[in-house]
Amino acid sequence: MPTLEQIIARVAAAFPGARLEVVPNGSPSNQPSLLLEPGRAVEIAKFLRDDPELRFDYASNVTGVDWPERTVKERVKVRRVIEGVEKETEELAERKIPGCLEAVYHLYSMALGHGPLVIRLRTGNRADRVVLPSLTPVWRSCEFQEREIFDLFGIQFEGHPDLRRILMWDNFADHPMRKDYVAADAQEATP
């Protein structure tokens, strides 16, 4: 199994200028992921599938993740004048992380027997910039799973051959797997 650094080096050599960011993973599972820019995701995915040393021919798990806007509290050092003397003190500062929707793909290679390589795509926000390129033309196994993400998370996949709701009914309005989804009262639900 090539390491993530080797994979990134290979992709960067083939696609100069492409933004490839490693998303660290704090758990002992040792599965860091690779964040791709949506604009070049399809060509990079094709490269990952066809490159003779990588051959990620099998997209196993495809799913969405919802990240609402978060504020994290961090300790930052600031210089303040306290009682006439300038001092360096630590202060709690709040930082806003904008919300987004993520599509996560777990790739394996059946030909070479390695994996997983985790790739992620992020939308611009959670409201009106929710379009991501579909990877179904690269891996057919994404077809139903991307439909499921569209259904439950509301990511629009551009280039998907048949983007319809799959688990919820067609005239259902919301996206139930979003964190801010509020279920309608069972008595009032009129499907």
Next chain:
Amino acid sequence: MIAAPEFQAPSRGGFADHDLMEVAMGPHHPSTHGVFRMNVVLDGETVVKLTPVFGYLHRNHEKIAEKNSYLASIPYTDRLDYICSMTNNWAYVLSVEKLVGLGVPERAEYIRVLVGELTRLFNHACLAGFLLQDMGALGTPLMYAFREREKILDLFEALSGSRMMCNYMRFGGCRCDLPDGWLEEAGKVVAGFDSFLDEFEALLSENEILRARSQGVGVLPRELAVNAGVTGPGLRASGVNYDIRKVDQYGIYNRFKFRVPLGARGDVFDRYMVRILEMRESLAILRQAVRDIPAGAILDPKAKLRNLRPKPGEAYGRIEAPKGELGFYLISDGGPAPWRYRIRPPSFVNLTVLEDMCLGHTIADVVIILGSVDIVLGEVDR
């Protein structure tokens, strides 16, 4: 009333002079193995388009699990593929163990292999029975398979207290140790299963009608199978040597000697035959496990079951469930409930190629092609 998805008329190229007929098979059709619908467009008897419709059993298990503690989701996983609750448990606890970094004591690993392979045995036996039922062998083969399944369910009941919803595995081990005499009973069941398979094969595998109905029907080409993410016996019937027990060697599968049966043509008959041969290999694993199982603890002393709060991070764990790759993808934000809990169900992904396999065949073949995919709707719809 649930609105049916809008039907898109197929292109009329080549059929311009006569009408096509759309038949909705399901959701209350005995051959769909649950509440599943296929909108089949027929030109005479030939299928020209097939649209699967899901969601009748959707209860958003993932959403429920994101509100529950990690431990509270184990009994829910029993209800995914409700035939194989043990392997569902296994895939989930394996993912949590990866997320937390837990080990499993040796005896518990052996018990997991024992119950996992017993699950594979009766899943494949029932599938063979159901498939023959779909071909018109009403009752008998299925009842023979259910007779064997009953013996294994008795073992599960003695072990976990429940026949089907076992809720048996825990993070870092298993819930309780084997009761006295269980291994001897398991050895007897394994020995009896061999003669059941001999009888089943003598009666059915050479049967002319079975061969006529299944050979050359529903062919799944190798490249398409890989690209469409088909896993499990369906993939191996198309000749791809990919068994997660061999590739990942999760648990202690590197200690057992077993072979991976492969098909050559990828038709319904190969998918049937690969399962029969896989049962033989499962029996070989079971014999080795019954022989080698050591004494010892069944739960890692460091394992924390209640109030588990993994460090922020994520993990994807997968096993070779009887139906294919069953994976769980978990993201922890440090809280008591997973931030994201995703099931990668084998039945759901395997249905991607259903239309490709059915085109050009008759409606009677659609029934057996769906039967050979081996789906359980509790897992497809989640």
